[in-house]
Amino acid sequence: MADELLELDAGDGTATLLLPIDGEQAAIAGFVSVSGVRAWERDAVDLDGLRQLAVRIRLVVEAALEYERRRAAALELHRALLPVVPELADLAIAARYVPVGFGADVGGDFYDVVDTDEATFVVVGDVAGSGLRIAADMGRLVPVLRAELTRHRDAGRALDAADQLCFADRLFATAAIVTVDRDRSVAEVRSAGHPPPILRRPDGATAAVIDVGPPLGAGVGGWSATNELLGPGSALALYTDGLIARSDLAADDGIELLRCALDEAPDDLEAACDHVVDELTSRHPLADDAALVVIAPR
Amino acid sequence: MAEELEIVLTDDGTHLVRGDLDAHSAEAFEAAMAEVEGTVRLDLSAVDFADSSGLRVLLGLHRRLDDDGGELRIRSAGTRLRRLLSLTGLDQVLALD
Numbered sequence: 001m002a003d004e005l006l007e008l009d010a011g012d013g014t015a016t017l018l019l020p021i022d023g024e025q026a027a028i029a030g031f032v033s034v035s036g037v038r039a040w041e042r043d044a045v046d047l048d049g050l051r052q053l054a055v056r057i058r059l060v061v062e063a064a065l066e067y068e069r070r071r072a073a074a075l076e077l078h079r080a081l082l083p084v085v086p087e088l089a090d091l092a093i094a095a096r097y098v099p100v101g102f103g104a105d106v107g108g109d110f111y112d113v114v115d116t117d118e119a120t121f122v123v124v125g126d127v128a129g130s131g132l133r134i135a136a137d138m139g140r141l142v143p144v145l146r147a148e149l150t151r152h153r154d155a156g157r158a159l160d161a162a163d164q165l166c167f168a169d170r171l172f173a174t175a176a177i178v179t180v181d182r183d184r185s186v187a188e189v190r191s192a193g194h195p196p197p198i199l200r201r202p203d204g205a206t207a208a209v210i211d212v213g214p215p216l217g218a219g220v221g222g223w224s225a226t227n228e229l230l231g232p233g234s235a236l237a238l239y240t241d242g243l244i245a246r247s248d249l250a251a252d253d254g255i256e257l258l259r260c261a262l263d264e265a266p267d268d269l270e271a272a273c274d275h276v277v278d279e280l281t282s283r284h285p286l287a288d289d290a291a292l293v294v295i296a297p298r
Numbered sequence: 299m300a301e302e303l304e305i306v307l308t309d310d311g312t313h314l315v316r317g318d319l320d321a322h323s324a325e326a327f328e329a330a331m332a333e334v335e336g337t338v339r340l341d342l343s344a345v346d347f348a349d350s351s352g353l354r355v356l357l358g359l360h361r362r363l364d365d366d367g368g369e370l371r372i373r374s375a376g377t378r379l380r381r382l383l384s385l386t387g388l389d390q391v392l393a394l395d
Contacts, residue, residue: 105321108350126350128350128351128353128354129351129354130321130351170358170361172350172353172354172357172358174350174386174387191387192387193385193386193387193388194386195385212384212385212386212387213387213390214387214388214390214391215353215357215386215387215388215391217354217357218357218387218388218390218391219361220390220391222390241349241350245349247318247320247346247347250378250381251378251381251382251385252381287349288321288349288350
């Protein structure tokens, strides 16, 4: 029974009243408890009030459980939409998706790697929104970029197509595409409202100075390319703003934290990714999901 | 916790926005601005933090007004928000006075 009141004799002349909180959909183990009730107070206890309290607690807990179920579903869908990063003989690639954790919305952070015989394209982007809807929006945007890159091998054209989709469907997204030539010596960066990649050379890491074009969905277009040399021992990190954005941190300070983390990161790319994620999440907890992709010629 | 978003219509017809423009407040901002039309002036100098959800509703408002022959003008924005608008290329889309 949902509101069966239990009465325990505390042995000191008082009683403890326990009203079980029973979940309808999920098992919730808990009681509303009133202790120290003396015999003459027993009839004055507001049982209806206690029952209402038990119902309220049940509703709150059930809402939280339902929220977590939805988040887990959105997260699973999100993970299923992210591609498996290919193993390339001459270009090492490590990628991470970093969810905020319990109780938060799933973000729209995505990455993709499209390897063609002309160049390898590395895409990192972020669709605005939250929940299951964001996964669906991502699920439409990522294949458009991939198809365009596969067919035309042109990052600017792929961003144009993505912008058209976002404009028509009223999505807001940012994305950066790095085109790595077959020699693995030049990385051409194009950014649609996306934060600048961090370039690590043997003598240190710097935030790439790039020309940032308008975001996807503005319908404005125009993404100029910036070329960065990828010498031996260099690496390039692409990320989404969840990694650097905190309410108590200016954007440039976030980029600087990331630059420092990459500067000190180990050479092995997988270890470098872990180091960067560790550094950026331990001191300032993430406010938003984040993606990180690091590439290095080998 | 994020502070509540507050929108005040000032005497000169500018919408003064105060608070964070983020995932928590984007819907409230969108709802509050759902009826505005024509040339809309936003004072964002009291917006300390914005994220992609906040920028999305700004772009959405710009597009809706623009489609109807109106205009969104951002009259004032703090250095932090200005930097964000420039990092996301939105300064090339939105009219910043």
